[in-house]
Each structure stands twice: as structure tokens, then as C-alpha cells.
Amino acid sequence: MKNSWKEECGVFGIWNHPEAAKLTYLGLYAMQHRGQESAGIVSLDMQSAGQPVHRIHKSLGLVADAFSESTLAKLTGSVAIGHVRYSTTGDNSVVNAQPLTSELLSGPLAVAHNGNIVNSSILRTALQRDGAIFQATSDTEILLHLLAKHPSNDLVSALTEVLKNLVGAYSFVILAHDRMVALRDPLGFRPLVLGQMKSGSGLCYVVASETCALDLIGAQFVREIEPGEIVEISSEGIKSSRFTDGTEVAGQANGQTNRKSANCVFEHVYFSRPDSVVFGKSVYDSRKKFGEKLAEESGIEADVVIPVPDSGVPAAIGYSQKSGIPFEFGIIRNHYIGRTFIQPAQSIRDVGVKIKLNPQPQILKDKRVVVIDDSLVRGTTSQKIIALIRQAGAKEVHLRIASPPTTGPCYYGVDTPQKSQLIASQNSIEDIRKYIGADSLAYLSEDGMWKALSSGPERFCAACFNGEYPTSLKGVETKKNTDQKDKSQAKQI
């Protein structure tokens, strides 16, 4: 149960479907876990009044609340892109809601972005010096400015040129007046997949952050968009090109010459839905293998294995199957929890955790309990959960974390606390154990993680675990300072 480690986006695009906006809505629905603060859809109606028009609807809130039958009905056209977002600032975040839209000389342009531009503050300052205006604080706006300054008639050419300046993580879905473009950064930090389905009038193409969005709308998974690849879909069909040959990646960190890609390993640890296939692997399967590996590495005699639901479930199943210790739902999660919930004053301890998670004495009483969580960031929530498990009568509580200690912040599109608040960056495992009140604590080793993934650090970014940032971090410090100011308002439940 992560509260302080938040994915910032999910993106979606669909080309050539009579219900484009509705399917985008469903796709966003399926990826709601990637961002709950705002949702937006921009459709392209190429038939409207003789010239192509963008129809836009963005709103704060969950997908189900952001759209109604009538707002969807206004998003006419057979092409649409969409976005769900977790935003870190409060009041005016609707200006940051995506897709970002703008009016260029060449026509309307809308962009949906998952990721984070590491050198955005440098690019932003340069653009501002040159007279650019920023409406919002999102780094996505930089792409619009760079494109505006390369007013090629050919969007892909312009992108090829412009993207050389960006350092960082990005999966973009872009909608122009006559084409849709999907692309990933040269290292492929964030996922982006291509799917297709039959449509009344031929073939319909779909792009989405996760395969679960394809599943829901009944589209077939075709393949991942490759790192450094631009996929362009228009009335002339689908075309692929590359904006980098891979040998020379903008801003790639020194000394990582053997790196093939930098897929975010945390997508497998926590972010993605377990039923998605991400970077070619089943997320559920990865998590289950993390649990199995954890059982191998840090097995302990116990009576029951319980997950912290929902994210710890697959790892707990894996741990149980490997260790032979029975799996039980020793903590029940209340899924009715809404976005807002009114806290009573001082009278109830830890109601914020208990409103979601209720340990079951009938399972835990007098038992030696292995608790499986996906990761451990600050330690405050784990401390409360362990206390509740003890109140329920557990004899021993052994916390097993299905990923390595998180020691470094992410600069690639995840909203993480500062390093100083990452408990594992400042404390020994034994100190953490004491702090959270467990009888024993173990993390999955980094090596175990790679084995579970049948892969290694040359393919994944695991900077949050091992500090090996795949790109230069130039520009990050300035940015972090600004962010911290903004984020001081962000609640942490």
C-alpha cells in the first residue's frame, strides 16, 4: 500500500473507430490506477464543418466523474487521445490537466504525456529567455514550445529534430489535425503499447500505457512501441521511424555503455495493473516471482502468509507457494473508499489506515505471521499496519518486502519523497525493523529481483533501488527545488 510514491500518468490513443471518445473513456477507466487527479480526452473530428477540429474535455476527478454521456457526445470524430493524471499541486491543477492543447500555425495540436523531462528547467528557462510563455508548470508544455519553433509541415520530422533536446522519460501520444503520433524516449522508461482491432471501416489502431486498456475494449495486443521509435498513424496507414539510432542517446549517463534500455522496474513492483503485460512480461507473474524469490532468500518459520492488499497479493501468493506456508487474506481491504473521507478529531488512532485495511483476529490470533508488501517507502504506514496486526493477536510479525530498499528518488515521472524521507536511504534494515515494530524485516535483494525478472540492470532502470540513474541529471536540482515548494501543499494520507 503505497501512499507516497505515485505514478503520474496514463495515456491512450485510438485511430479510426466510430466510438473513439467512448473507447478512450473506457481505456482511461482501465488505467485509472495510473492517475486519479484529472482526466481528459481530445477527439479529432475531421468531418466537422469542412475542416478538422479538436474537441476537448478535461476535468479534475476520476474518469467516471469527469465524463458524462453528454460530454462524451460532444467529443465527435473517429480519432481521440486521452490522459489520466496524478497531480501534485492543489487548487488550479485543471490547467495542468492533459492532453495539453494548443493552436499552432499548422493547426491544433494536443499532447498526452507519461514521464518526466529531466532537463525541463534548463529548456524552460531557455525558452522563456526567448519569449515563450508557460501557462502551466507541467514539463509537457516544453514539447509544444519546441515544436512551435520547428514549424515543419511534417510533424515526424519536427519531432525527430526536437526530441534530441529532451533528456528523460517520456511516452507521448500526440494528436494533430490529420494524424496521431505515439513515441517513447530512447531508453523506454515508461511503457507504451500498440494494439489493433477491427472497425466497421477497416482497421482501428490503439495505443495505451498498459495492455489492460486493450483488453477492456477488445483490442489485440500487437507489440510495444520501441524505445526511440515514432509511430505515425494517418489516413495513409501506420508508419514507424526512429528519432535516435540508439548509439547516441541525448543525456545518457556516462559509463552505462552496455545499457539497452531503461524500463522502469517499479512498473512491475507497484504501478502497473497485475493483469497488464508490461515490457513484455506479465506484471502478476513478476510480482509472484518476487514473492517466490523472497521466500528463498528470507524464508522464516511461520503459520500464515498474508498480503497487504491489493498490491502485495501476487507476491504473497508466490511466497506462500514457494514456502508452503498457507496464504490467507489476514487483512481485508474496504474498496468503497472514496477520494474524500472526513477524519474524526483525536478520538480514533490510525483511522486513516483502518478505513482501508482491517486485520482479522480469527486468522491472526496467536499466529506467526509473514506480511508481504510490495515496497517500503517512508515506513509510517507499515508501522501502523504492523501495530494493527499485533492488536489482532499475532504472536510474531515478519515483514517481507517484495522489492529492494528504496534509497533514491525518481526523476523519471514518479512522484517520490525527497531522499531524506526514504527511510532506507538513511537507516539500516535493523533500524527500520525497530521503527516499524516487526519481529523481522527482509527485502528482496536486487539480484533476486533481476533473477525473478530473468533480466538485469542493463535493461531496467532501478535507480530508486541502486542509484544508477540512466541519464544525466543536469537540471534536476533546480527542478526539485521548485517542485518541493509546490508539493508542500500536497496531502499525504
Added chain:
Amino acid sequence: MKNSWKEECGVFGIWNHPEAAKLTYLGLYAMQHRGQESAGIVSLDMQSAGQPVHRIHKSLGLVADAFSESTLAKLTGSVAIGHVRYSTTGDNSVVNAQPLTSELLSGPLAVAHNGNIVNSSILRTALQRDGAIFQATSDTEILLHLLAKHPSNDLVSALTEVLKNLVGAYSFVILAHDRMVALRDPLGFRPLVLGQMKSGSGLCYVVASETCALDLIGAQFVREIEPGEIVEISSEGIKSSRFTDGTEVAGQANGQTNRKSANCVFEHVYFSRPDSVVFGKSVYDSRKKFGEKLAEESGIEADVVIPVPDSGVPAAIGYSQKSGIPFEFGIIRNHYIGRTFIQPAQSIRDVGVKIKLNPQPQILKDKRVVVIDDSLVRGTTSQKIIALIRQAGAKEVHLRIASPPTTGPCYYGVDTPQKSQLIASQNSIEDIRKYIGADSLAYLSEDGMWKALSSGPERFCAACFNGEYPTSLKGVETKKNTDQKDKSQAKQI
């Protein structure tokens, strides 16, 4: 995953807590699964302006949406009762939202009701003949009318007299101007528990439909309110009495002389939260034992056991543990599903099921799959789920139902389809199997269910499974006719 079998209510009451309304809000939050159509709280402020006053807030929608900080702030006083409701009629159901309130000569009276009065149409007609006005269609209003006609100064005396007329299922929490009363019908169909906690100014009493509500607010479970018991809480403390001696229960069905109680077995099968203790038993444990028993009775060779989440989970764990076949989450549930969701036109098959449930090919492909669901009512949803599992590549699909065939409608507070729509009332198991498209289908036997519960039909009402209705059904037909008219508007997703 039940869509057509709905619990109608959860009730809550708290006496002597400075944050009475907020704790009621939390208690209702914990019992949200018992009713999602409306929520209401009535507080009792005994200090206000020199005389006791009821403060009322009721609203359609989920608890989190029905109340805000400011509406809760207006519910002053250290006593409150609350209610969540599933309602069957559309437009004006806020008039049916509970607690029902009224102004009697003796002062304000509010009632929260879980259950159903079987002879309500008879009582209602008699009261109307006598000049009574009914504002709403709820049978709860009958209690208010009967009490109004017994204007004793002593609420418990009046209740003792009045309740003799009611046949059926009811757990009531009643708030007068100076006391709170909680009671259960003579057969104890619906659950109701008593808890307590320390409050600044002494002891605080809590009553709730389920123990999960006590857990959340940190109250200790004391005991169940007994069938036929009236618990009265006032400034003079807590008093218990009985309105029936048990030997002569109003409307009890002929020939059921050995009956001790008629606890609704469906609370264990489906309604209650798994972390609640209901009728003295852990619901999670019951469900797990149903699964174990099912494995004993109808085991089959297979590669994987998967639940239909969430309600099938404990039984699937039990089945897996007993059979030794590995348990996996082969279907992933999206918990972000809101109350409303906009269907696309014809383009996507079964999106209504897929929006919630996504089968995982990586787990199911080429496997012999045992699917565990808690019950099977109409069969339509099961048919769709099995089709999705086959699309995901399963080699064989064996559906196991962790309860007996449902053959009879409920008249005790559950919104069930008519008998003709209960697939098991009209078809053989083999016919059902064909209809839903499973390779095999088995239900838990009634006997297996009793063994799992270590109990029997003398204690539980299992009329929906065995047709043995514990009370006279006189008056039911009239009522059902009316209900059917009303319910024709109810959606069935």
C-alpha cells in the same frame, strides 16, 4: 459477483460520544457494502436550546458523497443513529432514505431498519383503513404508525406491545428524545451487535449490523443483540428486556418447532464483509470452509483454482488448500468502478463484465481451471465470465459454487429476482452447465453448508436454498405484486 441479490440495509447507533455523528459516518463507511443507494444520520442533541432536538441529514449516494464536513458539523450531540440503504425504486427514493423520522406527541422519533416485514401489506391496509397516512413505500413506516397508536410514555413497553404484530425480519435501531433502543426480531434474521468503548465522559455504547463497523471506530465487540431482545440505552445506563419469550413467536411457520433462530445464511454466503463476525462466526472462515467442503464434495483434477473476485476469494482459498491445486488471481478486478459508467454502443461485447473483471491469459492459457463463485442466481454473469476465461485460453473451465442452488426468493430483507428468474428453480444442474458453458458445474450441498458452519437449519434461515420459510408468508403475495411493479424500473447491470 452478485448483481441481482441485494442486501437492503446496514444500521448503526452510538450513545455518549462527543463525535457521535462522525463515528456514525465511519460506521456507515465500513458497512457501505450493505447499501449504496442512500445514507442518513440522525443525531440527538440533548443540550440544544434547553430541550432535546434531532438533527437529520439524509442523501442519495455513497456515504462519502452523502456527507461533508459541514453537514456532519450540523449533526450535533453525543448520540446518533445511521443507515445505509439499497433501494429498489428510482426517482424519489430520498423519501425512502432512512432513518425515518417523525414527530410524535412524546417527541421526535427516528428509526433505522434492516430487514423486511412480511405482513406489511396487511398491517398497512389496516392502518390506512384507520386513517394512517403513508409518506413512503417502505415497510419501516409501519413501526412508526404502530408506536404512534401506543403512545405510552415508556418506549420499551410500547415496543413490546407493538412488535407482537410484526411478522418477518427486522433489526431496528431507534432514537427517541432521551434514549436509544436496539432490537432484533424473535428469530434474529438480520445481524445486530453490541459494542462499547471508552469515551471521555464514561462508557460509550455502539450497535451495528456488522462487527467491521466496531473495528473501524475502535470499539470492543461485546455480544450479539439476541433474537427477541430489546436493548435500551439512556442516561440511566443500558437495560435489556425481551418482547417475546421465544415459545410463541408471531407468525412463525407451522411445524418448525425445533427452530432456535433463523439467522440469514446468505450473510455468510455473500452479504457480510469477510472481516466481520456474524452470528458468532467469522464470515471469512465460513466462506473458506464452504470452499473446503466444495473441494471434498466436487473435487476435480485441474491446474489452477481462481476466484471470481472479490466475493469468491475465501472459498477459492479453501478449495485450493483442501485440493492442493494452486490458488491464483486469474481474474483481476478493477476497483475503481464508480456508480455510473457509460456503455459504448454495440461495439464491445460484455463490456459491463469486463470493466470489472479481466481474466489473465498468462495464468489461464492451456490450463484446466476451477472457478469459484459464492453463488449463482440468474446465470447470465457466469456465462460471460466463463466465455472470457475461455477467450483467455483456458483448456477446461469448471465452475464451483460455494453455496447450494438458489431456488426461492427471499422475503426477509433481500432484494431477489422472482422465482422464475432464479435459474436453479427452473433447470437441472446439467442444463445450467450447458447454459453457462462450463465443462463441469457443481454446487455446495446444503448438508455440506451446514457442516461447514458446524450448525444446521434449526438455527439458520436457508429458505432461498431449501424453501423452508421460517415464518408465515401471509401478506407476501400482495406485497410482491406491488414490489414487482416498482422494481420493473430497477436496472440490472
Added chain:
Amino acid sequence: MKNSWKEECGVFGIWNHPEAAKLTYLGLYAMQHRGQESAGIVSLDMQSAGQPVHRIHKSLGLVADAFSESTLAKLTGSVAIGHVRYSTTGDNSVVNAQPLTSELLSGPLAVAHNGNIVNSSILRTALQRDGAIFQATSDTEILLHLLAKHPSNDLVSALTEVLKNLVGAYSFVILAHDRMVALRDPLGFRPLVLGQMKSGSGLCYVVASETCALDLIGAQFVREIEPGEIVEISSEGIKSSRFTDGTEVAGQANGQTNRKSANCVFEHVYFSRPDSVVFGKSVYDSRKKFGEKLAEESGIEADVVIPVPDSGVPAAIGYSQKSGIPFEFGIIRNHYIGRTFIQPAQSIRDVGVKIKLNPQPQILKDKRVVVIDDSLVRGTTSQKIIALIRQAGAKEVHLRIASPPTTGPCYYGVDTPQKSQLIASQNSIEDIRKYIGADSLAYLSEDGMWKALSSGPERFCAACFNGEYPTSLKGVETKKNTDQKDKSQAKQI
């Protein structure tokens, strides 16, 4: 500008029009000034599912906010009644919103009420003693109870019997399952008119509190419903009867033997829209004549006559025409004022008045100003207005009130302050003049008022001016005590 004297209702009914609910909506729109707290419509659909059904929608707020296209679309049927209400209590007033609805043995019954039952507390207590339940605090509910106790098959017979018990003011529009009934109390306190228009399928009948509602929907005014008359409209056409012969009116005050009726004179002074014809007279015309009479009685040398807009406008025109002093809009009213408006702290004096009314220095500077207002209740607003006029530079300010001093509270359907807060009941005119800060102050004489109306106290109720209450006030004291408690929460802007 009256802030503390509020009409409580407007009623409307329409029979035999394919857009019955929409026309009711418009009729309520036209009568919005009669009640801004809640609005409601009940339609009668006689074709629905083989039996007549009431469709109900009630909501707090203005008519325009209370109804949407979709809520109106649900109010099917060719018959409807509606109600706008000013309510005095805060939080839960939606239970008091009208039409009140109930389910009687004979079928659904809905009532819309304008007026006030003087002896309601007596009747209420008697009914409660007899076991009746009151959902709301409105006295309208009494009629439902009395009817429920006379379950005649003939609604008009039952009414004829039942209404004998009611003392006070009432115009009722009642909707049964097969007929609509409109009636007025024996003295005809509150207005109610009958209109008609052509409808596709014959003749359409309309009843409304004011003729402006007929005007808007294009209906022809036929006549007033008479005091003591019951008009019954059904598929058999329209029938009139009387429930009192006039010689013996329930509760009529002793010694008022020459009284013919008790039409509320305040309808002409303030409540009704100026474009309505009420009790057979144009309201605009009455007010203008009040102003003329006032000029005759209390003329003064001055440079300009200005109204307190909007209610003082016709009287000011009359005063100007009679006196020859020019009429100007010396105070401009901002009509965009919404229901809520956020006050700044202490920094601005009298912003509550200024937000609505802005005096114009260019008209008032160095002028001798006659200010015309319709009535003067507490004096606090007048004091502020006069201060603003002086700030605008007026040399002299002469306040002229187009009605007599208000010295008594109303018990017939108007929400008035207690007698002690009516400034004229406690103070001499000279004292009031000093308090409000005018150079001179004069009221219209009662005799002048009658002359302006070409009528007299045998026809109108002017109890608020002359203390001659047309009915017994038995029961009033109890009621007022209760009311005062309730009203303590009511804001006074």
C-alpha cells in the same frame, strides 16, 4: 424592499395538457416571487402501466435550479400541480417542500397549500393523540390526516366534511389519482384563480395563485375561485360546489358579522406581482393609487420622487403623477443578486443593502427627496437606505410609506416578525422617524388605503394594520411558540 415579511407559497395546477409538467414549471417560474426556498411538481400519468401514477420531483432552491430537462421529462402525464415555497427552517426543509404526497387507501394524494391553518396545533395534537404521525412541521399535513380519516370514495364529500375543522387561510390545489381539486377557505384570504386554454384534445383548465402565471402560459383568465368554493376537475369536466354556505364560517371571529371576505390586503401592498390581477383588481393599479392617495394625504414640497425599487415603483409613479414632482430612479437595483452572497468582514458598512441598492448622487445631490417604499416593518433597512441617500448628497429625505403602520403579526400564511419587532407596534411615528433618520415620515392612512382600493375592511383582512383578525386565534399561541424556536435559525439579511 421587504426582508422580514415573507409570503410562504404559490400554487399551480393544470388539467389536460400534453406538456402539463412543463407548463407547471413555467407557472411556478412566473410565481417565483411567492417562494424561493423550494419548488415541487407532482404529475398524474393516467396511462402508465395500466393504472394512474403520481410522478414527483421536489427540490430546494429556485425553480430554474430545481428542475432540469431530464427531471421534467420524468413528470409524465397530462395533469400536474406545483408549488413554490418560502420556508422558515434551515437544514432539512426538503421534507417540508410541497406538494406533500401520501399514499392513501384510495390511492395517491398530493396537496399544494398557500396559507396557514390557525388552529393547526390543536388539530395536530388531537391527531397525534389518535396515533397520527407527522413527518414534517408543515400544517398542510393536517389536511392529509383528516382526509385519511374520512376515506370516502368521493374526495369532494370528504373535503366538505373535513374542511369544517380548519380555521385559517388556505388555498389548496389537490391532486388525486383521477381528479384535481382547487379550493379556497371560507373567507378567501389567499388568492386563487381559474383559467383555461385550448389544448390539442379539448379544453385545458389551469388554477394558479396569480394571473401572471396564466399570462405566461397563454391561458385565459376565467374567474377567481370563490371563498368557500371547491372546484373539481376530472374526465367528466369541471364542477363547482361549496363546503360552507358563508353564514357559518368555522372559527370566524366574533363580531365581524358584516364581513364578506378576508382577502389579504398585503397581496396588493407587497406580495403579488404588479402585473397580476388579484381579488379582481390590478395590483399595479392599487399600488399606484396608494401612491396617489399618499401624495394627497402627506404631500410635501420636494424636487424629486424616488422609489425603493422594485416594490415601491408603482406607488412612486402614483405619488409623482398626483404631486407633479418628477419621478426618477434615484436608487438603482442590481438584479443579478443571487441567493448566496459572501459578506466581507467589517470593512464595508451596509454592504448587504448596497449590494442591491445603489443611490445615484447625480440625481439626489442637493435635492429634497421623497422616497416611496411599500411598507415599513422593522425599520432597519429603511435606516440604511436613508443613510445612503444622504451620503449621495440629498438635502432632505422624506420617507413616504404606501401602506399603514404594520402593528400586528400575520397568522394567515405570512412569515412576520413577532409583534415586538414591528417598529410601529411599539413606537410613535415621530420616534420611528428619528430612528430611521428621515426629515419627515408619513404612512398611508387605513382609510386612504380603502379609498385607493374602492373597498373596505369588510372585504379585506388588514389585521397587520388594524388588529382585526377575521378568525378566532385559538391555537395560535402554542404555534407561535413553536415557530419562534424554529425561526431562531432563520437568517435575516
Added chain:
Amino acid sequence: MKNSWKEECGVFGIWNHPEAAKLTYLGLYAMQHRGQESAGIVSLDMQSAGQPVHRIHKSLGLVADAFSESTLAKLTGSVAIGHVRYSTTGDNSVVNAQPLTSELLSGPLAVAHNGNIVNSSILRTALQRDGAIFQATSDTEILLHLLAKHPSNDLVSALTEVLKNLVGAYSFVILAHDRMVALRDPLGFRPLVLGQMKSGSGLCYVVASETCALDLIGAQFVREIEPGEIVEISSEGIKSSRFTDGTEVAGQANGQTNRKSANCVFEHVYFSRPDSVVFGKSVYDSRKKFGEKLAEESGIEADVVIPVPDSGVPAAIGYSQKSGIPFEFGIIRNHYIGRTFIQPAQSIRDVGVKIKLNPQPQILKDKRVVVIDDSLVRGTTSQKIIALIRQAGAKEVHLRIASPPTTGPCYYGVDTPQKSQLIASQNSIEDIRKYIGADSLAYLSEDGMWKALSSGPERFCAACFNGEYPTSLKGVETKKNTDQKDKSQAKQI
């Protein structure tokens, strides 16, 4: 009653008041008539977290609906600017809501604009060629871009340079991180006044489109901001400068060498509140004089003079006083009309007009009626009003328009129909008379208008009446084409 001629904005700013945002809210409330589609406030909190911060809240809808206590509470700081807007496009107009905000290198910058940049399409294209991104379609964004390209540390210097490029009408209120700037275009099309009041900590400055906003908050009128003047308010006090010496105005039309200013005469005809003093003249007084002049020029024998309320009232008073024909409110306006109102189907003719305006037969029957309206644009509404007056029994209907025939569209900030829809641009007065169905029709002459204003065309812009556009119209055609596309969606009630 104008429906198709709409002012687009009102602006407000306040410096140094502890309740800056609340007073801005009130100021906007007072100027609600200038724009009802959206409202916005940006405050400047110079104390927040050690550095100045802008707080922003913008919303669609009326001021009263756009802000709540809690949204206002978040607008901290002692400086604020605000804006009300009438927007012409539907769905996403919140992106066009003002104040527009942006993040420049020098800090946050917010702009509130009343007016229209004539050459915006030319400037926009040039900026886009240079790589500028436009978020919205508003021409206000151009100012932000131009400023961003002149990143002087001195805002006034930058403005002085930048404004030379703008041709057209603009009153800007600009909020930087440390100062507030108010300015008007060189010809002073749109009004903007300076006021002041005492504040706890010294002197508080206020700027507003109209003086009625000063009146409400109790500020003293100081003077108009001059055409071509920049007023800068900061912690160092207030400073005035000019960005043009008046001899050489950007884009001034050829041959208008004697022009001193180009104040919009329509502010006096229709837009401004009658209680405002605009361009140094009382609006009420101007309108009254228009009516007097009209009586002189086009007097006719009649029995009664009635205004089309509200905008025709002062002119009707003037007409009445000059002609000696009595003034009456022969048409009553319902002021409760909300933003939305649901039309019935075909059953009622002209309900759209009748919902607002109800003619009174008791005043009009058998009378010769002079009807005064402020202006006549398309003629459709006048036609309906005259028909209603005839239905009310008028013997003769003489329409008098208190302004000259409107023959040209406005390019200076008013949303007007195309020339072809201006009835007077295509038809003779006699043809118009026939079309609207009046017995006679007369307009105020242009000369009469100047006499009433004691001024002339060298001071005012009257291009809508006389076609003399004070500036070059280069760029207008492109813009109009774009606008027409957008406006096709705009409702016309």
C-alpha cells in the same frame, strides 16, 4: 432588451486591502452585467513562504456561483485583480476565462482585459511564426507573448514598447509579482476608473471598469485612467506615465485627425449600469436625455409612455417628462429569470420573451402607447414585444429607439451580429416598422445623440451608428471569419 449585442468584459483591481479578494468579488458582483459567462480572481500574496505567489480561481458562471467562502479564503494577499466575461464559444471556455495567467522568467503575470485587439490575427500569426504557442483563442494572450519577448525588468518600460504594436480597444489590469498596472488604449474605447479608500495600513487603490464597483465597496472615485495612460501601483506608491503622446496613435484611422478619443458611445446607450459615471458622465442622465431628445425629435400624440425594462427605463422617463405623456410600467419584467430556462415544445408562442416581459392590459388597453427601447439590433425581439402589447389591447403602438440605427458591427470588444443581420443596415426605417409591426417607428438622430451627450464624434466612437471606425481595420477580416465559425454555436435567446 438586447440579446444579440454583448459587452465582453469587466475588469477590477485592488491594491493594499486586507480583504482584497472579497472586495474584488464584490466589485465583480457590481459589474456582473458586463459578463455572465465566467468570472475569475487572481490575488497576489507577497508574504507567502518568503516569495510572492499568485493565487488563482476562475470558473464558468455568475460571480455568485463561481466563488464560495472557501475559494475566496484561498485567494490570500492584499492585492487582487478580477474579471467577468461574456464568451462566445461553448464547451471549453474556461480556458478563455480571465485573468489570463502565465509564468514568465520575471515571475507570474496575470492580465484582465476589456476590449478587443483589432490586429490580433496579424500579431498572432507573426508570433506563431516565431514559435509562440496559443492556449486559447482570446486576443489577450497576445499581450502576454509580446511581454514575454521584452523581458525587461521594468514592466512599464516593456508595456510602453509593446503596446505600440496593438491596434484596437483595451483596458488592461495587470498583476505582476510586485506591482499592479492599469492602462487604457490611446483612444480610450473602454472605460476604466481609478478610486481609493482608506485601508487599515494606509491608502488602498482600486481600478474598475465602472464606478458602480467603487460605490459598492465604499471607495471614492478619483478620476478616469486617461487614454494612453499607464498607472502603476506598487509598494512605492502610484505612478502615472504615457505610452503614447497622442499625436501618433498606432493604427489610428486615416483622416480622423481631430479625434481626441474614441469612447464607446454604446456604454451610454446600453452596456453600463445606469448608476455608473462613464467617461465623466452619468449613464442614467445620458439615457434620460436621449429620451428627452427623442421626444423633441419624434414626438407623437399618445396616452402613455412605457419602457422596455430595464434598459429603456431612463429614456422613457426622459421622454415622458419632455412630452408630458404619463410614464407607466406597462411591461413588467420578471427578474428571477436564471441562466437556464427550459422551453416547452410548440405549445406556447414567444415564451422566451414572455418569461421575462409581461405587458399589462390594465395599462395598455385602448391606449395609444409609446414604447421606448434603448436600441434595435435585429428586430426580432421588438416584433414579439409589439405583438404582446397589441394582445394586451393597445390601440396604437409607437416604438421610439433611444439611439440611432445600428448599421455596423463593432470590432472594439462588443459581440455584434454580422452586418447582414443588423436590420437597419439592410432596410429602410419604414420597412423595419412594417417588419416589427409598429404604427410608427423613430430612432434618435445621431446629432440628437451628440446634443444629449453635449459632445460629438471627435470624442466618441459611434462606428456602429455612423461607420466611422477610429482605427485601421487591418486584420479584422481574417479574424471575423474565424469568429464566425466559433460563434455559430452561440445561442441566441
